[in-house]
Amino acid sequence: MIPEIRIEDYTYELPDERIAKYPLSERDSSSLLKYDNGQITKQAFKDLPNLLPKNHMIVFNDTKVVPARLHFQRSTGAHIEIFCLEPVLPEEYVSMFAVTDRCRWKCIVGNVKRWKQDTLHLYNPENDAVIEEMGLKADLIQRDGETSIVEFSWADGAPFSRVLEICGSIPIPPYLNRGTEDIDLERYQTLYAKYRGSVAAPTAGLHFTEAVMDGLKAKGIEMETVCLHVGAGTFLPVKSSLVSEHTMHREPFVVTLKFLKRLLANLGKVIAVGTTSVRTLESLYYIGVSCIETGHPVDVDQWAPYSREYTYSTAEAIKALVSYLEANSLESIQVGTRIIILPGFGFRIVDILVTNFHQPQSTLLLLISAFVAGDWKNIYDFALANGFRFLSYGDSSVLFRRKDAQLR
Numbered sequence: 001m002i003p004e005i006r007i008e009d010y011t012y013e014l015p016d017e018r019i020a021k022y023p024l025s026e027r028d029s030s031s032l033l034k035y036d037n038g039q040i041t042k043q044a045f046k047d048l049p050n051l052l053p054k055n056h057m058i059v060f061n062d063t064k065v066v067p068a069r070l071h072f073q074r075s076t077g078a079h080i081e082i083f084c085l086e087p088v089l090p091e092e093y094v095s096m097f098a099v100t101d102r103c104r105w106k107c108i109v110g111n112v113k114r115w116k117q118d119t120l121h122l123y124n125p126e127n128d129a130v131i132e133e134m135g136l137k138a139d140l141i142q143r144d145g146e147t148s149i150v151e152f153s154w155a156d157g158a159p160f161s162r163v164l165e166i167c168g169s170i171p172i173p174p175y176l177n178r179g180t181e182d183i184d185l186e187r188y189q190t191l192y193a194k195y196r197g198s199v200a201a202p203t204a205g206l207h208f209t210e211a212v213m214d215g216l217k218a219k220g221i222e223m224e225t226v227c228l229h230v231g232a233g234t235f236l237p238v239k240s241s242l243v244s245e246h247t248m249h250r251e252p253f254v255v256t257l258k259f260l261k262r263l264l265a266n267l268g269k270v271i272a273v274g275t276t277s278v279r280t281l282e283s284l285y286y287i288g289v290s291c292i293e294t295g296h297p298v299d300v301d302q303w304a305p306y307s308r309e310y311t312y313s314t315a316e317a318i319k320a321l322v323s324y325l326e327a328n329s330l331e332s333i334q335v336g337t338r339i340i341i342l343p344g345f346g347f348r349i350v351d352i353l354v355t356n357f358h359q360p361q362s363t364l365l366l367l368i369s370a371f372v373a374g375d376w377k378n379i380y381d382f383a384l385a386n387g388f389r390f391l392s393y394g395d396s397s398v399l400f401r402r403k404d405a406q407l408r
Contacts, residue, residue: 002306003342005243010369011360012380020393021176023187028209031388033379033397035372040382045207045396049215052352052398057266058216061202061276062225064193066161067168069180072120072138080120081110082138083171084164085199085232086252088149093197093229093252097161102153104141108232109148115140122167134158136167161196171199171232173392175359188392195254197229203392204274204355221271224262228253228280228337237361248302248338248363253280256332257325260284263349264318271352275364278371281349283337285310288317291324302338305345314348341367343374353399357383357390373402 024030028046043051052058068084087096089104096103109115122136135155142149154163169180170188190205191213216223231249238246263270263284272278283300289312290298301307325333340363353371357380358364369376379397388395 002244002303003344005342005366006241007238007243007246007361008241010365010376012377012384014360014390018384018388018390019175020389020391020395021178022183023206023393026209027187027191027207028212030207031395033383033388033395035375035379035397036400037402038375038378040379042386042388046209046212048212048354048398049219049221052216052219052221052271053269055220056269056271056352057222057224057262058271058273059277059281060190060192060205060208060223060225060273061228061230061280062190062192062194063198063202063227063229063276064196065170065189065198065201066196067164067170068199069169069171070136070138070167071123073123074115074118074120078111078114079123080112080115080138082150083108083110083199083232084168085147086229093195097196098159100157100159102151103160104149104151106147107150108146109140109150112140112143112148130166134163134166136163173200175391176393192225194225195227195229197227197252199232200230201392202228202230202274202276204396206393207396208273222262222266224259226253226255226259226277226280228276230276237359238363243340243342243366246340246363248340250299250336250338251276251279252334252336253283254332254334255280255284257322257330260318260322260325264315264322267314267318267349268351270350271354272350273354275353275355275358275367278350278353278367279337279339279341282341282345282347283335283339284321285314285317285348286339287335288312288319288321291320292317295324297321297324297333297335299335300337300339302340305339306342317348341370343369345370347371347401351401353401354396355399356392356394356396357388359391368399371399371401375402
């Protein structure tokens with residue numbers, strides 16, 4: 001049954017000065033809020049390894065942010081901003097970034113009403129010779145509500161990954177109220193970012209340094225990765241008064257057979273870095289159920305966790321997914337998820353969460369509330385009263401799941 005939740009119950013006053021507009025000079029110099037069974041303390045992020053239990057498994061999202069924001073100009077002089085959301089043709093990310101002449105993306109287009117079907121040319125105010133030779137153009141193929149399908153074409157035979165590197169900019173969050181700067185090229189990316197595809201950073205990972213990673217290894221904490229490409233929809237505020245009327249966007253993710261086997265061996269000892277990792281991990285249960293019941297995996301629907309009672313154990317579901325990969329000689333699997341995690345959600349995989357502080361009235365704040373069994377307000381009141389910095393470049397927290405939010 002879909003919970004009837006009013007988003008106005010998940011808001012708080014966030015003064016603009018508490019939003020971190022720039023990262024600190026050192027990634028691990030941020031503050032860290034520790035929440036454990038109702039007890040809240042202020043720590044330092046560099047001490048995270050000392051705060052985590054031994055012999056657990058920590059899971060990172062190794063997606064990489066792409067320079068997905070492009071600025072074009074009409075022949076009339078009007079400026080059109082195009083924000084690439086997800087590939088359409090080719091649909092698969094690796095193939096998309098390898099194409100050398102044209103491709104199509106689902107995009108958010110600024111000033112789309114001023115785009116009258118004419119071909120746009122990349123805005124190049126500095127007359128950069130490399131950009132001029134690339135000759136990037138955009139054509140509007142289709143409008144679909146808030147998004148549009150845009151075809152990009154270019155002349156110099158470079159792969160599209162190179163086109164974005166030359167012509168695009170890193171899409172930092174709009175609440176920073178500034179343009180992309182050189183510091184964002186490095187710091188709006190995790191140290192372990194590997195696979196291109198995200199249009200927003202999995203920001204919980206921005207705090208990790210080699211020293212922190214070494215500390216985790218010394219503690220006997222096993223490090224594993226999943227890859228979920230973060231879409232812009234993940235961070236959008238809920239605009240409808242009832243959460244049941246909010247639509248989650250699909251986000252593709254990849255997990256390997258090796259990872260699934262390690263997950264099976266560590267059930268009950270899983271630490272997730274970021275809400276994207278949580279959504280990936282918790283989605284695996286429902287994909288495993290699909291393998292049990294239909295013989296193959298399917299995307300996770302937004303309301304799947306609330307649509308029925310599930311009697312399979314977590315281990316049974318993950319084993320079914322492992323068996324599917326082995327039977328089909330697959331080393332990894334790519335699927336998609338629209339899962340929304342709301343108060344009352346039964347967590348089956350994640351035990352500890354490392355995450356930043358999220359916007360009011362966001363699905364991410366709803367996830368936090370679910371993880372701490374409704375105690376989110378005490379956490380955020382403490383953070384506001386004790387000088388924590390908020391949102392993407394802000395401080396961090398480590399949350400131990402409330403036992404009354406537990407379900408195996």
